[in-house]
Amino acid sequence: MTSPSLQTVNSPIPAPSVSSAALVVRAFENQDAERWDRFVLEHPGGTFFHQMAWKRVVEKTFEHQAQYVYGERDGRIVAIAPVFMVSNWMVGRCLVSSPLASYGGICAEDLEAGNALLAFLKRRAQEQQVDYLELRNPAGGTLPEFVPNPRYSSFSMTLSKDPEAVLKGLPKDIRYMIRKAEKADLHVRRGPELLDEFYRLFAINMRRLGTPVFPRSLFVNLLQEFGKQIDVLVVYAGSEPVASAVSFLFRDTMHPYYIGGLPVARDLAANNFLWWELMKFAAQSGxxxxxxxxxxxxxxxxxxxxxxxPKITDLDYQFFLVMRKTAPNFSPANPKFEVATKAWSRLPLWLTKKLGPRVVRWIP
Structure with missing residues (x-):
């Protein structure tokens, strides 16, 4: 069986494996930002999280140390690797591509460039004696010497430009819940000015799940750095906010990422209504x-x-172990954290909003 190769890690398009020009691996510097983002936009495997703005958000909000590198050939970027050093008492010291992100890993035009960056990252992990290097690859299989993390899947749907056609294509029970919400006279508003209403519902939802809430500054920084690539939506029952979402817009994709809501949202079918309104907006936006x-x-x-x-895709997250002997599992679903999760869900909301931003910094 052939080992997976980097040419398909973040790209659905096979690329040449050799090039006549010499490849040079360089550390990212601020003057490289425009070239980096141009590569992300042009590469089919580039994601929202590979953009420079994500680097700035993570640095400003969590103070993780960026160690970005890229491959250059004939003065042109041909591969990138967004990587952060995360170091604290909980996770130890690790290199992660990328913290807080659904997708990360190396983007490369060809196999030579991708393998050069991979070899560089593995050497750096060993030289810095980190516990592990984590690549959050969306696809491509498990690379040689890496340990898979098979816990996550992603969900996606191809949209028609006609919202009615999209609605008709949804399962019958989903359409029923959407109609139920519409009969309850739910309505939506969107815009960055709704950030405080979103965040209140988000904090309530995170406490219910027993998970530390991110700081409000994360969302302020997202809006500042990404601008129109961020969509803030709030669902109302009358004048009361009951559900909310912050979504990412990148190329032709809408990606709801942070979801908030009151317990009553389920009875009102507000969660289904929220997702439908996001989907409808995406279709109407082309x-x-x-x-x-x-x-x-x-x-x-x-x-x-x-x-x-939707289409369900198992994500090819994986670890290159250095000082650790086994793959880490910091998921709240880990049975080791069950007691802490239940205890957190019982804390007063004000206390979770105070403590959560401190705790969540430890978890990449």
């Missing part, structure tokens, strides 16, 4: 793909997204 985002297998979020009948 986007071709709706990315439901990643979820851990066996969770309620996984089951909810599966009901929409």
């Amino acid at each position: 986007m071709n793909t709706f990315d439901f985002g990643r979820s851990k297998k066996g969770t309620g979020a996984y089951a909810f997204k599966k009901k929409w009948n």
Whole structure:
């Protein structure tokens, strides 16, 4: 059986494996930002999280140390590797591509460039004696010497430009819940000025899940750095906000990423209504793909997204172990964290909003 190669890690298009020009691996510098982003936009495997703005958001919000590198040939970027050093008492010291992101890993035009960056990252991990190097590859299989992390899947759907056609293509029970919400006279508003309403619902939802909430500054920084690539949506029952979402817009894809909501949202079918309004907006905006985002297998979020009948893709997250002997598992679903998760869900909301941003910095 042939080992997976980097030429397909972040690209659905096979690329040449050799080039006559010499390849040079360089550390990213600020003057490279424009060239880097141009490569991300032009490469079929480039994602929202490979953009320079994501680097700035992570640095400003969590102070993780960026160690970005790229491959250059004839003065042109042909491969990139966005990597951060994350170091704290909980995870130890690790290199992650990329923290907080659904997708990461190396993007390369060809096999030579991709393998050169991979070899560089492995050497750096060994020289810095980190516990592990993590690549959050969306596809491509497990690379040689890496240990797979098979816990996550992503969900996506191809959209028609006609929202009515999209609606007709949804499963019957989903359409029923959308109609139920419409009869309850739910309505939506969108815009960055709704950030505070989004965040209140987001904090409530995270506490219910027993998960530390991200700091409000994360969302402020996302809006500052990405601008119109960020969509803020709030669902109202009358004048009361009941569900909310912050979504990422990249090329022809809409990617809802952070979701908030009150417990009553389920009874009102507000969650289904929220996702439908996001999907409808994407179709009306001419986007071709709706990315439901990643979820851990066996969770309620996984089951909810599966009901929409999307394409399900197992993500090829993986670890290159250096000082650690076994792959880490910092997921809240880990049985080791069960007691802490239940305890967190019982804390007062004000306390979770105070403590959560401190705790979540430890988890990449």
